[in-house]
Amino acid sequence: MSTYVTTSTSSQTPIGPVSESKIFYIGELNRAIQNNELCLHYQPRYNTSGKMVSLEALVRWQHPQHGLLYPDRFIPLAVEVGLIHHLGLWVFEQCCNDLFSLRSQLQENIKITINVHVSQLEDLQFAQKILDICLKYYLSLESFEFEVNACSAMQERTRVLEFCNILISHGAEFSLEDFGTALTPLEYLCLLPINLIKLESDFINRIGFCTRSETLLRKLIETAHEMNLTIVAEGIEHAYQRDLLVKMNCDQLQGSLFHQPVALEKLNMDSTLMPA
Numbered sequence: 624m625s626t627y628v629t630t631s632t633s634s635q636t637p638i639g640p641v642s643e644s645k646i647f648y649i650g651e652l653n654r655a656i657q658n659n660e661l662c663l664h665y666q667p668r669y670n671t672s673g674k675m676v677s678l679e680a681l682v683r684w685q686h687p688q689h690g691l692l693y694p695d696r697f698i699p700l701a702v703e704v705g706l707i708h709h710l711g712l713w714v715f716e717q718c719c720n721d722l723f724s725l726r727s728q729l730q731e732n733i734k735i736t737i738n739v740h741v742s743q744l745e746d747l748q749f750a751q752k753i754l755d756i757c758l759k760y761y762l763s764l765e766s767f768e769f770e771v772n773a774c775s776a777m778q779e780r781t782r783v784l785e786f787c788n789i790l791i792s793h794g795a796e797f798s799l800e801d802f803g804t805a806l807t808p809l810e811y812l813c814l815l816p817i818n819l820i821k822l823e824s825d826f827i828n829r830i831g832f833c834t835r836s837e838t839l840l841r842k843l844i845e846t847a848h849e850m851n852l853t854i855v856a857e858g859i860e861h862a863y864q865r866d867l868l869v870k871m872n873c874d875q876l877q878g879s880l881f882h883q884p885v886a887l888e889k890l891n892m893d894s895t896l897m898p899a
């Protein structure tokens with residue numbers, strides 16, 4: 624099995640409580656977005672027949688001094704200071720660019736999954752800018768799925784709904800990630816127009832060690848199916864996790880067991896599941 628390079632620990636984070644360093648990094652991040660220091664890694668997601676169904680775009684920051692930084696080092700700051708909108712537009716435009724150049728290699732129905740923080744969905748101008756970028760690249764929003772990270776509460780439910788409905792009317796799909804955590808309450812299944820949920824990876828980590836987690840997983844999968852939702856397990860590192868999830872009828876799988884997140888040029892476009 625391939626080893627997985629974990630993300631950096633919070634003790635290394637440059638985003639400390641000291642406001643001076645925060646101000647410094649706000650400037651740094653702003654500059655990074657302007658200077659194209661950000662880059663995207665992609666991780667495939669597969670259905671249980673082994674077909675690649677989506678590529679999840681995961682942002683990284685190639686910092687001139689600190690090297691490659693993972694999102695936990697800068698996304699929280701970007702959300703806090705409102706730079707997430709600027710960053711989100713960079714990510715979306717880069718995905719369009721990549722998709723445009725990948726078109727000949729990609730099967731038509733493979734989607735690009737874009738991570739969005741729930742606060743990004745409170746900005747209707749962001750929705751309009753997404754439509755404008757799609758037009759610029761002659762792409763349809765049918766190629767995109769927006770994966771909502773609801774790690775902070777929705778402030779403006781009506782606006783979030785309006786945002787989703789605008790993009791859905793142009794073919795986009797929405798999913799909810801980290802499902803099962805305290806911050807993604809069950810009611811989001813009813814409030815948001817999503818058609819896919821991603822299970823919180825802690826559930827996957829407990830497979831083989833905690834029978835209650837396994838029971839919960841089975842019930843969540845059954846419930847999702849009763850609601851006509853597709854259910855995805857991510858963070859799969861071991862064959863025994865995959866085997867149980869397949870047995871439980873989980874629809875789609877993602878994790879380093881199959882393919883690590885990598886730069887576009889390192890992506891293995893083979894459409895079958897990688898061997899364990």
Ligand code: C2E
Pocket residue numbers: 627630666680681682693694695698711714738739740772800801857858859860877878879880883884
């Ligand atoms: P996420 O969307 O839940 O992404 C999954 C995370 O798990 C990624 O971390 C990925 O690199 C990691 N991962 C993949 N396979 C495995 C595995 O087998 N085992 C384990 N333990 N982890 C695995 P990453 O890239 O550090 O991203 C962290 C989070 O940052 C993402 O969590 C997502 O919520 C957020 N994020 C990433 N890119 C963006 C972005 O462009 N915009 C926004 N708003 N958030 C982003």
Ligand code: MG
Pocket residue numbers: 679738770800
């Ligand atoms: Mg995600």
